Amino acid sequence: MEAMASTKEWVRMDSVSKVYPNGTTALQEVDLSVREGEFLCFVGPSGCGKSTVFKLITGLSGATGGTLEVMGTSPQQARKQSDTAFVFQDHTLLPWSSVVDNVSLPLALRGMSRKQRREEAEQALELVGLKDYVKAMPRQLSGGMKMRVSIARALVSKPKLLLMDEPFGALDEITRQTLQLELLDIWSRNKEMTVLFVTHNVFEAVFLSTRVVVMTPRPGKVAATIDVPVPFPRDASFRTTPRFGELVRSVSEALKH
Numbered sequence: 033m034e035a036m037a038s039t040k041e042w043v044r045m046d047s048v049s050k051v052y053p054n055g056t057t058a059l060q061e062v063d064l065s066v067r068e069g070e071f072l073c074f075v076g077p078s079g080c081g082k083s084t085v086f087k088l089i090t091g092l093s094g095a096t097g098g099t100l101e102v103m104g105t106s107p108q109q110a111r112k113q114s115d116t117a118f119v120f121q122d123h124t125l126l127p128w129s130s131v132v133d134n135v136s137l138p139l140a141l142r143g144m145s146r147k148q149r150r151e152e153a154e155q156a157l158e159l160v161g162l163k164d165y166v167k168a169m170p171r172q173l174s175g176g177m178k179m180r181v182s183i184a185r186a187l188v189s190k191p192k193l194l195l196m197d198e199p200f201g202a203l204d205e206i207t208r209q210t211l212q213l214e215l216l217d218i219w220s221r222n223k224e225m226t227v228l229f230v231t232h233n234v235f236e237a238v239f240l241s242t243r244v245v246v247m248t249p250r251p252g253k254v255a256a257t258i259d260v261p262v263p264f265p266r267d268a269s270f271r272t273t274p275r276f277g278e279l280v281r282s283v284s285e286a287l288k289h
């Protein structure tokens with residue numbers, strides 16, 4: 033199954049720059065177009081502005097140059113429409129709330145009834161393989177399970193755009209690879225969901241994405257975008273193919289420039 037080419041442009045950045053008030057130029061003239069259904073990975077050295085791109089897309093911070101549209105409107109407006117959800121490396125679960133209460137929190141904030149948000153949260157937990165842990169408390173879970181809860185909490189609002197900032201960075205390699213497969217499985221069942229994923233790991237970027245955006249050291253610019261034209265579903269055997277090795281090499285080369 034090929035990734036579906038959609039005409040809907042969910043993110044459009046034209047010559048976007050970001051200079052922080054202290055004078056740091058985090059982004060310089062970044063052009064980027066992301067279409068519905070893409071799985072885009074950003075890789076780049078520390079401090080190249082990957083998190084800044086996310087802050088601009090979510091409207092948490094404003095661009096100081098260029099134009100930026102999200103879902104065909106301003107980032108602030110897109111955020112109000114609740115079409116965007118995030119997952120961070122730090123799972124940020126509330127320690128005194130059960131798994132199901134953590135997952136349903138975004139729906140509670142929107143005023144959905146208790147019964148309905150519980151149903152929706154249970155469905156999201158089922159997607160990440162945790163339906164038997166509805167009543168568990170976060171402290172009873174492993175790091176990988178906490179990350180699954182965090183992903184369920186993002187999925188519960190059925191986002192069109194899912195932003196993931198190094199979500200698997202703190203996990204061991206085996207858990208990381210398992211979660212990569214699970215994430216691809218969830219995404220492939222909902223091809224309208226667009227994923228933007230930041231990682232330092234070139235292997236992870238190639239394994240997951242339809243396209244890799246390589247950024248330069250500060251000030252961050254797009255050094256290259258590399259298509260990963262390998263059909264889905266991808267399974268673990270993709271990691272051992274010559275094609276995988278070639279793509280990893282191309283991304284690594286682009287990172288050197």
Ligand SMILES: Nc1ncnc2c1ncn2[C@@H]1O[C@H](COP(=O)(O)OP(=O)(O)OP(=O)(O)O)[C@@H](O)[C@H]1O
Pocket residue numbers: 052053054056057058076077078079080081082083084085250
């Ligand atoms: N609020 C801020 N004020 C001033 N400078 C900032 C601010 N936020 C980030 N920066 C700087 O902007 C640059 C880009 O930061 P950003 O966090 O976007 O990079 P990153 O690629 O996500 O880094 P990492 O991979 O280490 O998470 C860095 O030099 C950082 O120090």
